[in-house]
Amino acid sequence: HGQLSPTFYDSTCPNASNIVRGIIAAALKTDARIGGSLIRLHFHDCFVNGCDGSLLLNNSATIQSEKEAPPNNNSARGFGVVDNIKTALETACPATVSCADILAIAAEESVSLAGGPSWNVSLGRRDSTTANRTAAGLFLPGPTEALPSLKAKFLAVGLNSTDLVALSGAHTFGRAQCSSFINRLYNFSGSGNPDPTLNTTYLSTLQGICPQNGNTTVVTNLDLTTPDVFDNKYFSNLQVQEGLLQSDQELFSTTGDETVAIVNNFTANQTAFFANFVVSMIKMGNISPLTGTAGEIRLNCGKVNNSTGSDGLLYSSM
Ligand code: HEM
Numbered sequence: 001h002g003q004l005s006p007t008f009y010d011s012t013c014p015n016a017s018n019i020v021r022g023i024i025a026a027a028l029k030t031d032a033r034i035g036g037s038l039i040r041l042h043f044h045d046c047f048v049n050g051c052d053g054s055l056l057l058n059n060s061a062t063i064q065s066e067k068e069a070p071p072n073n074n075s076a077r078g079f080g081v082v083d084n085i086k087t088a089l090e091t092a093c094p095a096t097v098s099c100a101d102i103l104a105i106a107a108e109e110s111v112s113l114a115g116g117p118s119w120n121v122s123l124g125r126r127d128s129t130t131a132n133r134t135a136a137g138l139f140l141p142g143p144t145e146a147l148p149s150l151k152a153k154f155l156a157v158g159l160n161s162t163d164l165v166a167l168s169g170a171h172t173f174g175r176a177q178c179s180s181f182i183n184r185l186y187n188f189s190g191s192g193n194p195d196p197t198l199n200t201t202y203l204s205t206l207q208g209i210c211p212q213n214g215n216t217t218v219v220t221n222l223d224l225t226t227p228d229v230f231d232n233k234y235f236s237n238l239q240v241q242e243g244l245l246q247s248d249q250e251l252f253s254t255t256g257d258e259t260v261a262i263v264n265n266f267t268a269n270q271t272a273f274f275a276n277f278v279v280s281m282i283k284m285g286n287i288s289p290l291t292g293t294a295g296e297i298r299l300n301c302g303k304v305n306n307s308t309g310s311d312g313l314l315y316s317s318m
């Protein structure tokens with residue numbers, strides 16, 4: 001594929017990153033989890049047909065939106081903030097910055113604003129004219145998947161076990177719904193008992209938040225220790241059996257797996273976590289981008305250009 005470059009918009013939209021950062025900073029004032037929501041959009045975009053903005057397209061006569069695939073439906077969020085960013089960038093530099101690049105920049109700025117590392121984001125992705133709901137259902141990992149299956153889904157897009165552990169560290173911030181972890185609380189794998197790798201005190205807390213037959217859309221923090229800070233507490237939580245999702249805890253509780261030592265390293269050394277996280281984010285951001293003249297620069301992240309006319313108006317993608 002064509003090369004992405006951190007200097008791609010230096011002459012055409014030199015303020016792009018600052019504009020993105022400003023809008024996320026404003027959104028954070030009323031929505032503490034928006035940074036987590038935005039980095040997850042970049043992940044869910046890149047794993048399905050590459051980092052091409054496919055996730056952002058709404059249903060239309062020709063598009064079956066990925067937003068309605070099971071891993072995203074009633075779960076992926078932050079689309080309104082992406083639209084606000086796009087509107088601001090269209091004012092500053094019309095028809096220049098792709099929606100796929102907006103997600104990549106927003107991921108980095110979200111991590112940085114939460115106290116995590118900063119890095120030079122590779123840019124120059126272009127936007128797809130198609131989406132693939134079926135692929136989103138097949139290729140995105142689920143919270144009840146076992147470690148071999150998680151590894152296979154990452155390997156399928158060129159990401160190794162270190163990338164899997166480092167990128168899972170994004171669960172250092174953001175929230176999850178009871179529906180994403182209730183399988184661990186009462187009847188784990190048909191055992192009639194909770195997941196034995198769940199700390200019993202934490203189990204009681206989670207059972208209080210997610211009672212049997214209760215509302216499974218209630219959310220709780222992915223990182224109980226520092227819920228809104230981008231740090232390495234996610235990994236120390238795993239060592240005391242306080243990972244929220246089964247897919248989190250498996251990284252540490254799968255005895256004998258190479259991922260255990262990686263968790264231990266990231267717990268002991270936040271600098272090592274940050275350095276690996278940056279490398280892995282850049283790798284993830286490089287998954288099959290559209291470059292050069294492929295695809296387009298969407299004017300509205302929710303719609304393919306000119307799909308209903310050429311009036312040049314921006315439509316809400318909410
Ligand atoms: C290893 C496989 C992964 C699985 C199985 C997984 C699964 C999930 C699930 C089930 C949720 C909660 C969704 C809900 O309840 O609505 C979630 C949230 C989240 N995920 Fe992951 N995830 C994985 C990897 C990643 C990666 C690689 C990133 C980013 C680099 C990421 C970032 C996030 C963030 C920040 C949230 C919170 C979003 C919010 O508050 O809106 N996850 N993930």
Ligand SMILES: [Ca+2]
Nearest residue numbers: 045048050054
């Ligand atoms: Ca995509």
Ligand SMILES: [Ca+2]
Nearest residue numbers: 172223226229
């Ligand atoms: Ca944290």
